[in-house]
Amino acid sequence: MNREDEDRLSVSPGGGKDKERGNGNGAAPRRPWPWRRLSPPSRRGRERVLITGGAGFIGSHLAEELLKRGNEVLIIDDLSTGSLDNLAHLRGDPNLRCVIDAVENESVLAELVDRCDTIFHLAAVVGVKLIMEAPIRTIASNIRGTEAVLHQASKKGRRVVLASTSEVYGKSARVPFREDEAMVIGPSAIRRWGYACSKAAGEFLALAYFHEHGLPVTVLRFFNTTGPRQTGVYGMLVPRFVRAALRGEPLEIYGDGLQTRCFSFVGDVIGAVIEVAAARHTIGEVYNVGSDEEITVAELAERVVALCDSSSPIVHVPYGEVYSQGFEDMRRRVPDLSKIRQAIGYKPEYDLDLILSAVAAYESNRMRARERLAPDAAAQPV
Numbered sequence: 001m002n003r004e005d006e007d008r009l010s011v012s013p014g015g016g017k018d019k020e021r022g023n024g025n026g027a028a029p030r031r032p033w034p035w036r037r038l039s040p041p042s043r044r045g046r047e048r049v050l051i052t053g054g055a056g057f058i059g060s061h062l063a064e065e066l067l068k069r070g071n072e073v074l075i076i077d078d079l080s081t082g083s084l085d086n087l088a089h090l091r092g093d094p095n096l097r098c099v100i101d102a103v104e105n106e107s108v109l110a111e112l113v114d115r116c117d118t119i120f121h122l123a124a125v126v127g128v129k130l131i132m133e134a135p136i137r138t139i140a141s142n143i144r145g146t147e148a149v150l151h152q153a154s155k156k157g158r159r160v161v162l163a164s165t166s167e168v169y170g171k172s173a174r175v176p177f178r179e180d181e182a183m184v185i186g187p188s189a190i191r192r193w194g195y196a197c198s199k200a201a202g203e204f205l206a207l208a209y210f211h212e213h214g215l216p217v218t219v220l221r222f223f224n225t226t227g228p229r230q231t232g233v234y235g236m237l238v239p240r241f242v243r244a245a246l247r248g249e250p251l252e253i254y255g256d257g258l259q260t261r262c263f264s265f266v267g268d269v270i271g272a273v274i275e276v277a278a279a280r281h282t283i284g285e286v287y288n289v290g291s292d293e294e295i296t297v298a299e300l301a302e303r304v305v306a307l308c309d310s311s312s313p314i315v316h317v318p319y320g321e322v323y324s325q326g327f328e329d330m331r332r333r334v335p336d337l338s339k340i341r342q343a344i345g346y347k348p349e350y351d352l353d354l355i356l357s358a359v360a361a362y363e364s365n366r367m368r369a370r371e372r373l374a375p376d377a378a379a380q381p382v
């Protein structure tokens, strides 16, 4: 990719519609996170990182913090679920370049990998709703994209941090989940497990590159990460519940609501991502990242309604009505965090109350801004 091509492909983020989102951090109290520059520094004296999926929810927060730490950030994102709006507040930063393309496009990817020191591979088809609606795209894109990233990284000997998911534990009843335990994936006739398998295949491939070619890679299994900028459109629970509560609409619980989840704040998670990337002893390892504060989905709905001082009803919808067929849920999803605690001293700072406050503050600011700009449009679902 020559300079002219790069200019053509690169965008100055900020042309989007949602500039009113501000810096996207909500209003909850926030302590500074103990981030440091990635090391070792490159010859130019600063680290150049590539974030695949950098216009997404987690990727945009990661980009923001890496820029704050003085790094150069390259992004590749096809904007399938992400948005340049997530990067709008970074507009004009000379250390940010964003290429709109799919990671499967290996010629573009190769140029970007060539220019970076570390790769954070976050690009993936994500969200239960999408996975149920587009299973072929989910499986094919996740596997091909990860293969392309690992192949290019291996050719250039780049450091890689790979985003995986708690979904790979599948239906395991051995809670809390430890990294060295079996994955208990459901049958292939149940579409939902296609996502877990695509991410598990990425893990196997990453560790194969580590063992066969010495690729310095670390796998991180994220557990329900949430915070400002996460969209509820693809089924993510916290933004979906908070938006419904703020609008006085019903909070829809799929199933009996007794399934449990643990929610972690995006700032805590990306702090761990950066620490892991900076450490050598994490190479070739798999870590859970998240929170172990367990809550049922029904309790979560009640907490959100109370926090938002909302009169929204809480209703139950059978899985069959939401996903038609081919769906099974995980009953409990709790990480064992001892491995990552030991590796990097991981200690999340945000508990669930702080997380919900941050998301509620962000969403209500966003709704107010939409109302000011277009009162009629604000009444439409987002």
Ligand SMILES: NC(=O)c1ccc[n+]([C@@H]2O[C@H](COP(=O)([O-])OP(=O)(O)OC[C@H]3O[C@@H](n4cnc5c(N)ncnc54)[C@H](O)[C@@H]3O)[C@@H](O)[C@H]2O)c1
Binding pocket: 052, 053, 054, 055, 056, 057, 058, 059, 076, 077, 078, 079, 080, 081, 082, 083, 101, 102, 103, 104, 121, 122, 123, 124, 125, 126, 141, 145, 163, 164, 165, 166, 221, 222, 223, 224, 225, 226
């Ligand atoms: N948010 C969570 O709770 C959670 C939990 C477990 C795992 N993860 C993992 O974290 C990563 C980031 O997730 P997120 O929550 O920020 O979701 P997101 O949808 O906001 O981010 C994914 C980004 O990747 C981009 N993308 C998708 N396919 C692409 C492709 N082929 N080429 C280029 N860009 C592509 C999307 O446009 C989007 O910007 C994913 O790998 C996901 O599997 C997230």
